Amino acid sequence: MSLDITSLVKKYDTPLYLYDFNNITKRYEELKDAFSGKKSLVAYAVKSNSNLAVIRHLANLGAGADCVSIGEVRRALKAGVKKYHIIFSGVGKRDSEIREALKEDILLINLESEAEMKRVEMIAAELGKEARISIRVNPNVDPKTHPYISTGLHENKFGVSIDTAKRMYIYAKKSDHLNPVGIHFHIGSQLTELSPITEACGIVADLVRSLDAIGIEIKFFDIGGGLGVIYDDEKTIVPADYAKAIISQIKGLDITIVSEPGRYMMANSGIFLTSVLYEKQNGDKRFVIVDGAMNDLLRPSLYNAYHKIEAVQKEGQKTPADVVGPVCESGDFLGKNVELPPLDHHDILVVHSAGAYGFTMSSNYNTRGRAAEVAILDGKDYLIRARETFEDQVRLEESCDTSWQV
């Protein structure tokens, strides 16, 4: 996006998240088009950026929602996602969450264990309903990504083995309160190689065929999310190749392909803006201290994730600096050894590729208010989340029982 960042910062202050809604549209359409000719649903992974305006924008384009808590399901419904486009996943759903999802009659509840299946069956029976379910299969395929975002190996907590899944499908088929219509897998995030996806699809498609042979007809083939993006110089997967690889594995199956992209939609549709507070030199080490921190953008501290950082309208000899926030942790950094020109108080830094797993992982650590969020659509800016105030943060404490005080 070509933006007048200085004016936007004057208007909204920093730290600030900015999202390019036209880019979100482009990403959605690229993926949807890649699956054209097949029945498909793009169910946006709400966890990557759950701002209501983002979800609403995608819902208006026809997207569904992949949710991992009842809170995310409520967000999706509030933002106008159609009930029959909502999927509820996650390894640990509470009874109250299952009950609400069943009452809302969403498309699918995604099961991650036999114990969970029994719970869903019991709650559906209580409500006199039949739960449409899918089962998350863990295909034991190495996704070749960061271990924290790898999910498709047996050592990861997600899903069940092929044998367990088969047993669960047979059980569900016989149940009066379970309707097994979907199958799901998600091997990891930030995938940049096609072969693990192809392999996982092949394994899961074979399971679908063997279920079909015993009269269990799967209608939704949910391939999860995971499409990687460019943070630095990664070679990524083109949606057309992604779709082609998946379609090649499901030959002969009359099935709706569901994808759950999060990062692919949002990472490069967003930037994070932060202002320079001070520069300092500790021995040989140059530090640029900014007003954004790990509580705003956790990925560098959590995964050592790389985000390109640039100064806005600033010239001069570049030297390496660690860009750090005010939080009292040595792990509070946005970038290490970033080549930057000399900087002054109030200069602005752009942290790129921050639209996914940025704001949603933010916290109030050090009693810092969460950043504001702004959408840019057709060249116009719209505040889509106000900056969090101190009063917002203490509201739930102040409204509590204070009689313990003498």
Ligand SMILES: Cc1ncc(COP(=O)(O)O)c(C=O)c1O
């Ligand atoms: C089940 C599931 N679907 C979709 C996603 C979204 O992944 P990504 O943002 O890499 O597309 C995740 C991410 O953790 C996930 O666990």
